[in-house]
Amino acid sequence: MLEKTATRFSHVKPGDTPWRSDGLRDFFQYRDLGVAEATHGKVIAHLVRANQAPEQGTGWHRHEAQFQIVLMLKGWARFMYEDQETLVEAGDCVHQRPGIRHYLFDYSADMEYLEIVSPADFGTVDVDAVCAIPPPTPWR
Structure with a gap:
């Protein structure tokens, strides 16, 4: 019998999980790829895509x-x-090394990326500004 800490096989097809707007950022959409459940929270893998034009970005x-x-x-x-x-x-x-301060401030209308993070329930902490941020490129 497998222990709870063992990972499970997972196969998620495009129609298996929906794009959701209730993730970390409301101007992005997220699609879960089933990895967090399969690894019992050790790792999360999700797709992230642009949902709205960048106005202020993610903040530091x-x-x-x-x-x-x-x-x-x-x-x-x-x-x-x-x-x-x-x-x-x-x-x-x-x-992205652990703890690196960063700011996603601009992106294209067709932006889509795969993000893999460990652990699945990682935290996000706002930090003081490191430097000035260039303005985003207007969407046409």
Whole structure:
């Protein structure tokens, strides 16, 4: 018999889980990929896509997580990681080290990325501004 801490096989197809607007940010939509349930909360994997044009972005914050990557699937997003502006485009993968202060401040209308974080119930903590943020690009 498998212990509760063991992970389970999971296979989620596009129609199996809906896009939801009740995630961390109301200007994004999220689609769960079943990994948190399969790993008993050790890891979460979800898709994130633009739902509204960027106005103020995410604000400065950090995550209480042991591991986090973002794999940009479509479009682009501009982040500040500490005081470094970073353009993340389709095909790019970013490993966000634990505790890094960051701000997603601009993104394309077609932005969609895969985010994988451990643990699944990671925390988000607002932090003081590190530096000034460039203005977002208006959607046409």
